[in-house]
Amino acid sequence: MTGPTLAVEGVAKTFGAVRAVDDLSFTVRPGAVTGFLGPNGAGKTTTLRMLLGLTRPTTGRTLVGDRPYTEHERPARVVGAALEASSFHPGRTGLAHLEVFAPQVGVSRQRCRELIDFVGLGPAADRRVGGYSMGMRQRLGLATALLGDPPAIVLDEPANGLDPEGIVWLRRLLRAFADEGRTVLISSHVLTEVQHTVDDVVIIARGKLVHASSLAALADLAEPQTYVESPDQAALQRLCEARGWTAEASDRGLVVTGVVAAEVGAAAYSAGVELHQLASRGVGLEDVFLRLTGGAS
Structure with missing residues (x-):
């Protein structure tokens, strides 16, 4: 499997007088885990929302492969994304949450059951999401992103709420995805949280790009x-x-x-x-x- 290149090209986004993203450009290559890093409020989530067609850029464009995300026939089968671990209906069970999205993605209920077991939520599949911990919601979000077995995966702060065992599990999973040739983009506001996971880094501050390179090249800047x-x-x-x-x-x-x-x-x-x-x-x-x-x- 070879994932698509993700591209952010001269993107800016303003909300009233606030310029959340400012002339931002970078690419994310397939076959690697890329860390999208920056302090809280740097513009990471806004950028990811523009990449996924959830927010319209003020200027510039974002591409998944050769076209915008929304122009793909089944976008969720090209890029699987999890942006907010709290965006679940609290009254639904974990399995029911996946089954709601299954027809949109074009997968079977059996796929939902396989994925909820895959992310370690099998014993909690029939529990209401409102009773899930933060770490369990992170796992459910990842299962949702993987419904269409996509060649590209975009995750916003995926380690939040995971215990140490869960973080190790996530690292191995993302590494396996990249080794399969998929494109993997994960955001974080803490470099040490992802430095054992990523191959490349894209760092922004105040909506602007401040550094993009391999992790090894970033280490060369360190004393x-x-x-x-x-x-x-x-x-x-x-x-x-x-x-x-x-x-x-x-x-x-x-x-x-x-x-x-x-x-x-x-x-x-x-x-x-x-x-x-x-x-x-x-x-x-x-x-x-x-x-x-x-x-x-």
Whole structure:
């Protein structure tokens, strides 16, 4: 299965005096999981609604493959989407919710039963959705998105409300979809929530694109961090100052930014500063995210 390329081309959207999305352009490739990232209020959901034909752009256009989403004969069989985990009739059962959508998508009731089992809601299939937890509603939303076995999947904050086991399950599922060649786009306002899932990132802030690349390329923008402890904290602090290193207190030691552990260790040895701990903390991707988005949350 090969999914369609999703494209946002010069899109802007205004609501009165508010410009929610501002000249935004990016593409989402098949065979990969793309994280659509930005602080709350950055314009992510508005953009996804425009991609799915639920909101009309003020300017620009969005494409699913070679045409807008609404121009596909059966759109839900091309892109499966879940934008709001609360948009369910509370009086319907989980299974009945899927059965309401089945005729629109063109699938059988048997498909509904298969999917509700697939997302782990089999034991709760006949319970009313009003009694579902947030995590259960997330799973039901995903089942709805998968009704038509679509080659593209768009999910808005899909990890909200999931427990750790559910998050691992979701990661594996999205990875499997991408490995099948499907196009997968997921939004989040927390980079660390999706960094173990995505291949590519599209980051926006205040409705504008601030970064688009592979996750690996984003990591290249991050600075290494090293945690170090010494019985002579004052000497360690003086060493960092002499070297021009940025160091902040953390636990019983310091976190040195922009310097790898080997360099810190060599400098401490040369200066005669005894160390009790020296460990790399890798790269600070969340710091990169906050820097790109202006620290908004």
